[in-house]
Amino acid sequence: MKNTSKIYDIVEKIREQKPVVHHLTNWVTIYDCANIVKVLGGSPIMAHAPEEIFEITSIASSLVLNIGTLTVDFVESTKIAAKTANLKKIPVVLDVCGAGASRLRNQKVSELIEYASINIIKGNGSEIASIAGENVFTKGVDSTETGLNLIKVAEKLAVEKQCIVAITGKQDIVSDGKRTFMVKNGHELLSHIVGTGCMATSVIGTFAAVEKDLVVAATGALALFGIAAEVAAESTNLPSSFKTKLFDVLYSIDRQTIEKRLNLEKIE
Amino acid sequence: MKNTSKIYDIVEKIREQKPVVHHLTNWVTIYDCANIVKVLGGSPIMAHAPEEIFEITSIASSLVLNIGTLTVDFVESTKIAAKTANLKKIPVVLDVCGAGASRLRNQKVSELIEYASINIIKGNGSEIASIAGENVFTKGVDSTETGLNLIKVAEKLAVEKQCIVAITGKQDIVSDGKRTFMVKNGHELLSHIVGTGCMATSVIGTFAAVEKDLVVAATGALALFGIAAEVAAESTNLPSSFKTKLFDVLYSIDRQTIEKRLNLEKIE
Amino acid sequence: MKNTSKIYDIVEKIREQKPVVHHLTNWVTIYDCANIVKVLGGSPIMAHAPEEIFEITSIASSLVLNIGTLTVDFVESTKIAAKTANLKKIPVVLDVCGAGASRLRNQKVSELIEYASINIIKGNGSEIASIAGENVFTKGVDSTETGLNLIKVAEKLAVEKQCIVAITGKQDIVSDGKRTFMVKNGHELLSHIVGTGCMATSVIGTFAAVEKDLVVAATGALALFGIAAEVAAESTNLPSSFKTKLFDVLYSIDRQTIEKRLNLEKIE
Numbered sequence: 001m002k003n004t005s006k007i008y009d010i011v012e013k014i015r016e017q018k019p020v021v022h023h024l025t026n027w028v029t030i031y032d033c034a035n036i037v038k039v040l041g042g043s044p045i046m047a048h049a050p051e052e053i054f055e056i057t058s059i060a061s062s063l064v065l066n067i068g069t070l071t072v073d074f075v076e077s078t079k080i081a082a083k084t085a086n087l088k089k090i091p092v093v094l095d096v097c098g099a100g101a102s103r104l105r106n107q108k109v110s111e112l113i114e115y116a117s118i119n120i121i122k123g124n125g126s127e128i129a130s131i132a133g134e135n136v137f138t139k140g141v142d143s144t145e146t147g148l149n150l151i152k153v154a155e156k157l158a159v160e161k162q163c164i165v166a167i168t169g170k171q172d173i174v175s176d177g178k179r180t181f182m183v184k185n186g187h188e189l190l191s192h193i194v195g196t197g198c199m200a201t202s203v204i205g206t207f208a209a210v211e212k213d214l215v216v217a218a219t220g221a222l223a224l225f226g227i228a229a230e231v232a233a234e235s236t237n238l239p240s241s242f243k244t245k246l247f248d249v250l251y252s253i254d255r256q257t258i259e260k261r262l263n264l265e266k267i268e
Numbered sequence: 269m270k271n272t273s274k275i276y277d278i279v280e281k282i283r284e285q286k287p288v289v290h291h292l293t294n295w296v297t298i299y300d301c302a303n304i305v306k307v308l309g310g311s312p313i314m315a316h317a318p319e320e321i322f323e324i325t326s327i328a329s330s331l332v333l334n335i336g337t338l339t340v341d342f343v344e345s346t347k348i349a350a351k352t353a354n355l356k357k358i359p360v361v362l363d364v365c366g367a368g369a370s371r372l373r374n375q376k377v378s379e380l381i382e383y384a385s386i387n388i389i390k391g392n393g394s395e396i397a398s399i400a401g402e403n404v405f406t407k408g409v410d411s412t413e414t415g416l417n418l419i420k421v422a423e424k425l426a427v428e429k430q431c432i433v434a435i436t437g438k439q440d441i442v443s444d445g446k447r448t449f450m451v452k453n454g455h456e457l458l459s460h461i462v463g464t465g466c467m468a469t470s471v472i473g474t475f476a477a478v479e480k481d482l483v484v485a486a487t488g489a490l491a492l493f494g495i496a497a498e499v500a501a502e503s504t505n506l507p508s509s510f511k512t513k514l515f516d517v518l519y520s521i522d523r524q525t526i527e528k529r530l531n532l533e534k535i536e
Numbered sequence: 537m538k539n540t541s542k543i544y545d546i547v548e549k550i551r552e553q554k555p556v557v558h559h560l561t562n563w564v565t566i567y568d569c570a571n572i573v574k575v576l577g578g579s580p581i582m583a584h585a586p587e588e589i590f591e592i593t594s595i596a597s598s599l600v601l602n603i604g605t606l607t608v609d610f611v612e613s614t615k616i617a618a619k620t621a622n623l624k625k626i627p628v629v630l631d632v633c634g635a636g637a638s639r640l641r642n643q644k645v646s647e648l649i650e651y652a653s654i655n656i657i658k659g660n661g662s663e664i665a666s667i668a669g670e671n672v673f674t675k676g677v678d679s680t681e682t683g684l685n686l687i688k689v690a691e692k693l694a695v696e697k698q699c700i701v702a703i704t705g706k707q708d709i710v711s712d713g714k715r716t717f718m719v720k721n722g723h724e725l726l727s728h729i730v731g732t733g734c735m736a737t738s739v740i741g742t743f744a745a746v747e748k749d750l751v752v753a754a755t756g757a758l759a760l761f762g763i764a765a766e767v768a769a770e771s772t773n774l775p776s777s778f779k780t781k782l783f784d785v786l787y788s789i790d791r792q793t794i795e796k797r798l799n800l801e802k803i804e
Contacts, residue, residue, distance in 0.1 A: 052370035320638035
């Protein structure tokens with residue numbers, strides 16, 4: 001990203017255009033995913049019935065898929081949605097939540113990626129490593145320590161799947177195989193509440209709804225999310241109060257706060 | 269409503285009788301729908317397995333249906349529940365969440381209304397307009413601008429379907445075709461968090477559980493919800509803090525607050 | 537429990553070991569169930585697809601089942617999970633949420649208990665009484681007044697099913713048929729928000745993941761939950777603020793607070 005103002009430009013666009021962001025997500029964090037789109041200024045719609053997917057995705061500006069509580073039927077619906085998004089030329093963001101924890105998850109992610117174009121694949125270190133075929137042991141949805149060079153994993157997977165890869169963790173990595181960014185914003189409290197990974201994906205989806213350069217969209221979204229966490233953590237060190245604050249900060253964030261705090265590195 | 273004390277009388281009845289309010293609702297706002305019934309003093313029960321619907325609806329004092337994340341199976345369960353409610357003579361409130369966004373939604377709402385008596389149909393402007401057969405374009409679940417005379421739409425639909433129609437928006441409209449009220453309470457922050465439409469429906473369902481005049485129940489519920497929003501917005505202008513406050517206000521609201529703030533108009 | 541320090545020892549173990557707690561739970565409180573495990577220091581994973589249950593339960597240290605919004609398919613998944621847990625020798629906690637409200641619930645609980653070993657059965661008074669075959673009328677998920685001697689009900693059911701029985705209410709009862717404890721910690725505000733019963737079960741599941749004596753685990757978990765409620769209620773008397781505080785207290789609770797407040801009675 002050339003200048004730090006870009007992120008706030010995207011936020012302003014979201015607030016003006018109120019893009020519809022269609023989600024097929026998990027039943028744990030579905031409310032937070034919807035609400036984070038809303039406080040950003042977007043318009044979330046959550047719908048998974050196969051009979052209506054084509055119409056719902058068609059009115060959306062981006063599509064967010066999340067396999068956190070997948071079933072076989074649910075994944076079939078995500079396929080229809082992804083194919084529709086491809087047809088309508090809107091971006092598809094896939095959170096490979098829990099990948100590596102079961103063969104079902106990895107197999108269904110493979111099927112989905114083969115069936116339709118996914119523009120941004122997002123997960124934590126162990127999830128992305130698992131999708132990339134790296135040999136890591138995962139301990140459920142919270143696994144983050146992999147011992148791998150995640151920058152290389154992201155770049156390789158991005159080239160292989162011809163998409164953008166976003167890995168969240170202490171430092172977030174975004175790569176399309178050519179351009180790679182590391183986001184150093186964030187706060188440790190994010191790891192003490194459920195769903196911050198899913199929420200980050202929904203922020204990416206909302207950015208992607210109005211910003212065509214999807215590397216910029218994904219990087220900017222993760223930076224904004226991290227910055228908001230930093231600001232929220234200034235008024236509390238307790239997780240549940242922090243979560244309330246996080247949403248409030250995302251709703252009210254201004255250009256100066258972003259410019260002052262942005263901590264982004266381009267990996268050469 | 270003849271006097272403003274009526275609303276608090278209903279609140280007191282809820283707190284005393286703790287009516288069971290059976291919900292078949294969407295997976296996004298299901299917790300908030302249950303919790304808003306609870307803070308009002310009611311007893312929410314959420315159950316959708318067809319094998320138990322008859323028994324669950326039978327112990328309830330009202331039934332709330334919401335098609336926000338409908339599937340074909342889910343709608344079949346709502347039909348059993350609605351029929352049971354008719355048999356047991358308890359009121360049925362239907363939130364036509366997302367109507368107009370897909371043919372599935374409109375078709376299933378039609379089926380449901382033909383299959384069983386719905387006492388109160390509730391939606392935002394574009395959802396109700398869509399159910400009423402008006403030609404409006406909808407942009408998902410957040411659509412509200414229709415350019416229509418919503419009072420006329422409500423009155424006509426109420427007569428046609430022999431039910432009460434409640435339209436929420438900047439100003440809420442409640443009509444049974446003969447009596448029409450406009451609720452002017454409310455606050456803009458309600459539009460910045462997900463699920464306030466669903467929550468309003470659950471408040472209507474809780475009021476309908478103890479108040480036989482369903483026009484009074486629906487009008488009073490929407491007025492109370494709007495008043496609580498106004499009070500909550502006095503201590504914060506941020507959406508996530510506002511939501512916490514909204515529930516706290518509904519739990520603790522007293523007669524004076526309602527009487528002082530009620531802003532209700534009878535449409536002649 | 538011999539000394540009050542035991543509870544904090546368990547909390548410390550959870551914070552160190554970060555045990556994976558696999559849940560198959562209801563769609564109403566699924567987020568809160570996950571989040572309460574997280575603030576305690578554990579790692580929640582919610583997954584219900586039959587194709588992956590064996591693998592998911594296999595990476596967990598305990599299993600929490602909750603039939604709050606059961607369907608027939610869902611119960612089949614709980615059976616696979618429970619059987620897997622038995623095989624892997626990890627404890628199974630079952631919240632018989634809403635038992636007594638429909639024949640489906642009681643029948644499915646029976647099937648589950650026959651099919652696999654359940655280590656801890658948990659419910660409120662009327663739910664447990666219903667499972668125990670006592671003749672009580674239930675008014676949905678909030679029923680608590682049964683007029684029964686719940687200590688005797690718990691002890692008898694524990695012997696009959698060869699498990700631990702935990703009954704929550706104003707005072708909680710935990711019994712394995714030989715040892716019986718009564719937890720007198722808690723606060724009335726817990727009854728004004730949805731899901732505190734489910735959350736208590738998830739706390740039990742998290743304790744059971746690191747403490748082998750399951751009577752100690754269940755008793756300690758309920759005491760901790762009650763103590764946290766007391767502390768939370770010191771800073772607010774409103775339910776929604778209380779809930780935020782409850783999670784924050786569980787995250788930050790220390791040994792002194794537990795030791796000072798613990799109000800536990802061994803029933804002789």
